[in-house]
Amino acid sequence: MMACRYLWVIVSACLTTALHAPHRRGATLPRRATAAYASVAAESPASADAPVASSVEHVLAADAPPLVLADHDVAPLAAKEALPPADAPPLADAAVAPVEAPASSFIDRHPLAAKSLSMGITYGLADTAAQFFGRVAHGEIVPLALRLRRGVSLSLVGCLAVGPLLAAWFDSLERWVPGKNKRAIFARTVLDQAIEVPVMISIIFSLSSLAEGHGLAFCLAKIQSKLLKTWRDCVGVWFPVQFVNQGFVPLKYRVIFQAVISFFWDAYLSIVSHA
Numbered sequence: 001m002m003a004c005r006y007l008w009v010i011v012s013a014c015l016t017t018a019l020h021a022p023h024r025r026g027a028t029l030p031r032r033a034t035a036a037y038a039s040v041a042a043e044s045p046a047s048a049d050a051p052v053a054s055s056v057e058h059v060l061a062a063d064a065p066p067l068v069l070a071d072h073d074v075a076p077l078a079a080k081e082a083l084p085p086a087d088a089p090p091l092a093d094a095a096v097a098p099v100e101a102p103a104s105s106f107i108d109r110h111p112l113a114a115k116s117l118s119m120g121i122t123y124g125l126a127d128t129a130a131q132f133f134g135r136v137a138h139g140e141i142v143p144l145a146l147r148l149r150r151g152v153s154l155s156l157v158g159c160l161a162v163g164p165l166l167a168a169w170f171d172s173l174e175r176w177v178p179g180k181n182k183r184a185i186f187a188r189t190v191l192d193q194a195i196e197v198p199v200m201i202s203i204i205f206s207l208s209s210l211a212e213g214h215g216l217a218f219c220l221a222k223i224q225s226k227l228l229k230t231w232r233d234c235v236g237v238w239f240p241v242q243f244v245n246q247g248f249v250p251l252k253y254r255v256i257f258q259a260v261i262s263f264f265w266d267a268y269l270s271i272v273s274h275a
Helices: 002-020 031-043 050-063 071-082 111-138 144-176 182-211 216-248 251-273
Strands: none
Touching: 111 144, 111 251, 144 182, 144 251, 182 216, 182 251, 216 251
């Protein structure tokens, strides 16, 4: 009877190995068969069935590899180990590079053209206002052809010279003196009034005079006679304006902001230039 039980254990082990071998090479003797063999070995006397037990142990040791977890037992554990720890930040909180919105406005797509056109339109409107003031205040009678030539010339000066120069100048100021603190804003404003203003006044006087048909000698004489007074008046008006412009207006809108304020200043400058 005991020999039959040992024979049943051996047959069960062989059948289990044969069934599992085509699917999983690492499959081992089932725990139930191993437990059955252990219980039979414990109940049997050591003297009577020692050869049979020895042969069974030899077969098991030769055919069955060490007890390992089956694939369906290992997969859930591997999945659990792959999960992030409980205190890991959620995916939504991870650092994600910001995606820039596509440029939609005209100034974003064509910044230089927008700034140049704004100054050209401002100069043309300012000269029109100056001509109207001269006609009303002083009774100036100017032929229509000369009025158109004067307005177009100043518009071209603003569009082709002042606008691009101001755009490049403001970009340079921001690189030379970056920052939003009061010291940086004050430094940019001082540099603007000390360098840009006299140069721009001289350019406006010269180009507008050349566009109207005057020579270089006339341009130099106008600069020598009117530059210092115009510069002084400009600092009194533009220093607080530029302080606001440099401190509170975004860089891409500074030329536009100056163009809006320039309407009144350019009208005055046109009156002075043609006085």
